Amino acid sequence: MMGTLDYIWLGVLAVFQGPELFSIFGLPISITLLMILCGFLLGIVVGATPGLAGPVAMAISLPILISVFGYTPDALLPVMGFLIGIMKGATIGGAVPAILFNTPGTPDAYMTTLDGYPMAQKGHAKKALRVAHFASVSGDTFSDVVLVICAPFLALLVEQYLDLPEKTALLILSLSFIAAAVGGSAAKGLISTGLGLLVAFIGTGADFYPRLSMGTEALSQGITLGPAILGVLIIGAVFHELAGQWRHRDVASRPVPQIEIGSDRLSLGDIRKLMPYIGRSAIVGTMVGALPGIGSTLAATIGYTMGQRRHEKRAKLDEPAFGEGAMEGIAATEAANSSVSGANLIPVLSLGIPGNTAAVFLILAADSIGGFNPGPSVFKFTTDAVNPELVIAFGLFTAMFVANFLNWTIGGLFMRSMGVMARVPKQLLLPVVLLLTLTAIYVQETRLEVIWFTLAFGLLGYGMRLLAISPLPFVIAFILGGKLEATARQAFDATGSDPFFLLNNPIAAAFMVLSVAIIFLASRKKPESK
Amino acid sequence: MKKPLFQNTNVMTGLFFTALALLLLFVWIPLDSDTGLIEKVRRQVAIGDALAPTVAALFLLIGGGLLMLLEGKSDTPPAIDAASVKFVARIFAMLVLSFVLMRYAGPLAVQVVNAIQGNDLEYRLLRDTAPWKWLGYVLGGTLAICGTISLTEGRFSLRALVVALLAIAAMIAIFDLPFDDLLLPPNGDL
The missing domain is CATH 1.10.287 (Helix Hairpins)
Incomplete structure (x- = not known):
């Protein structure tokens, strides 16, 4: 008989006692542990490199990892552990160039520059990096604890109370929420979502003829996940960055200032002073992260603003204000943006709805390898036989805590040595990333067609960025499109072909009303200028 | 402006x-x-x-x-810079050219060797044999990276060529050397 604790223990064992790579003093080291470590270190490196970020590293490593580990369920934890390591590492790595060179390594580290760089200019760069690391890891750990507690409960609630019509309505609600929340313009979010759905429906369907294929062989096979997602997310971003580099090619490159790292330590008194800021930001970041589609940049902004208000009321006269090198500013920002990452996995693991790009790559990995379908069905605590998907889910939670342990122990030291990455010229790095991504896609699908598709989606991604249309709703809608249609078909059949199946059930109707209300309310809001 | x-x-x-x-x-x-x-x-x-x-x-x-x-009446609609769009179009065209070169360089080289030496080689049978399998990837990949860097910097430089060659060597080392089952582009199609 399997109980909840047995599943948790099996998940822990799957990470620690998986296929052994080598042993240290007779203690076996599993391949999953090593992959988490490698992913974590790579994540810090790419996070600390402006122009690169976690998604790029995930996109490039995924086909290599799949080639190494194959398409068996045993591959799931090492591959996904590596991706989780990247996600965690990139989160703290982004703060390094933000503090040392006033250049955010990742977009969500922008607010870190406001206080981090002034602190570095005053000769306290090391302390600023320590504050960023401490706040980031604290926020991240808190967020992971919330994920582990919430995701199974949410999944159980969904399985217990939601039938097919409600699940269809929930998917529609998620899509409209993402459309309204991402990018600051509901109209553009709807366009991005519509495009994602449209592409998902090309060459698919229940009929013998592959719809919207225009009779062509290339479209009749449908668009696979890799070219569409990597094209829009990575190649589109590379085109956009290259255009920015080209526009400013005549401007003499800004000399990278030599910053004295200093040697200040983070005292117990400092930590006591920072904790209220970290605590508040961690809660805000976790709440923001649990909602699909809302990114860490918003969490960082809210965390920073809240921290600023508190600091204005409580700071002593001789303490620097926010924006002038206050370590509380770094802590508020880093705790908020880091606590998004764990919570962002709540919708993907409990509902199968990816909320951010890291979750998109976890889905891509699960989809490529097989044997694990993120969603409410994962959390079936079967007692008579082992549910392997549940063991994997607890294995993933364990991997997150292993990555956190690495973050607490070696993360700070490694992070502080990464300042050199900000000196890599973007115009040299981006073309290499471009070919690396295209090669990675090709080796997985071995058809030149996928290169053309990826480049075409890259142009679409560039165009979307040019028009200030966020590509994230596109990607999420593309992933959920097939699931939405399949669930709607099943719901329609199950309700005896009731055309109003989304409105006859109170929960489904409430979800539908909410979907419309969210778009309506978001449209009335003045759009954010890009 | x-x-x-x-x-x-x-x-x-x-x-x-x-x-x-x-x-x-x-x-x-x-x-x-x-x-x-x-x-x-x-x-x-x-x-x-x-x-x-x-x-x-x-x-x-x-x-x-x-x-x-x-x-429609937003004060801050996104501004589209025509020159940037043209630049991305040039990058795109250059990438297409690079992949066309990648696709045909290997088979073309085999035909040239056949014509000179009177052999009857087939690229399809050589697509997993060094150095043939790298020919298209090295030529097309170098053009893609070096060309993109040169277009971005507005000039050709030896540095761009060296970066391209080093990057291609690294990619071969990552994707091809350790794995028997992975094929670099364009060898999966031929």
Whole structure:
């Protein structure tokens, strides 16, 4: 008989006692542990490199990892552990160039520059990096604890109370929420979502003829996940960055200032002073992260603003204000943006709805390898036989805590040595990333067609960025499109072909009303200028 | 000073996606789906293949409409710089050229060798044999990286060529040398 604790223990064992790579003093080291470590270190490196970020590293490593580990369920934890390591590492790595060179390594580290760089200019760069690391890891750990507690409960609630019509309505609600929340313009979010759905429906369907294929062989096979997602997310971003580099090619490159790292330590008194800021930001970041589609940049902004208000009321006269090198500013920002990452996995693991790009790559990995379908069905605590998907889910939670342990122990030291990455010229790095991504896609699908598709989606991604249309709703809608249609078909059949199946059930109707209300309310809001 | 391509990009974008949605709803979806919005299968009504794309088109229609109506008069519509668009078009064209070179360089080299030495070699049989298997990738990849760097910097430099060659060598070391089952482009197609 399997109980909840047995599943948790099996998940822990799957990470620690998986296929052994080598042993240290007779203690076996599993391949999953090593992959988490490698992913974590790579994540810090790419996070600390402006122009690169976690998604790029995930996109490039995924086909290599799949080639190494194959398409068996045993591959799931090492591959996904590596991706989780990247996600965690990139989160703290982004703060390094933000503090040392006033250049955010990742977009969500922008607010870190406001206080981090002034602190570095005053000769306290090391302390600023320590504050960023401490706040980031604290926020991240808190967020992971919330994920582990919430995701199974949410999944159980969904399985217990939601039938097919409600699940269809929930998917529609998620899509409209993402459309309204991402990018600051509901109209553009709807366009991005519509495009994602449209592409998902090309060459698919229940009929013998592959719809919207225009009779062509290339479209009749449908668009696979890799070219569409990597094209829009990575190649589109590379085109956009290259255009920015080209526009400013005549401007003499800004000399990278030599910053004295200093040697200040983070005292117990400092930590006591920072904790209220970290605590508040961690809660805000976790709440923001649990909602699909809302990114860490918003969490960082809210965390920073809240921290600023508190600091204005409580700071002593001789303490620097926010924006002038206050370590509380770094802590508020880093705790908020880091606590998004764990919570962002709540919708993907409990509902199968990816909320951010890291979750998109976890889905891509699960989809490529097989044997694990993120969603409410994962959390079936079967007692008579082992549910392997549940063991994997607890294995993933364990991997997150292993990555956190690495973050607490070696993360700070490694992070502080990464300042050199900000000196890599973007115009040299981006073309290499471009070919690396295209090669990675090709080796997985071995058809030149996928290169053309990826480049075409890259142009679409560039165009979307040019028009200030966020590509994230596109990607999420593309992933959920097939699931939405399949669930709607099943719901329609199950309700005896009731055309109003989304409105006859109170929960489904409430979800539908909410979907419309969210778009309506978001449209009335003045759009954010890009 | 950037020269904007359109005066109000939000209106143009909204108009474009509204037109695309209408085209989808009235032309593409009806003509390119075998079943309609709903269909009758053995006296039972089921959802047809046209329904899902119709929902997608409605998202585009509502989005395009809202963009024109509510954000058309935005003070800060995204400015499109015509020169940047042309630059990305040049990068895109160069990448297409690189992959065409990648695709045909290997087979062409085999034909040239056959013509000179009177051999009867086939690239298909050599696609997993060094150095043939790397020929297209090295030439096309070098052009892609070196060309992109040169276009971005506005000049050709030896540094761009060295970076390209080193990067290609590293990619071969990552993707090809350790794995027997991975094929570099374009060898999976040939």
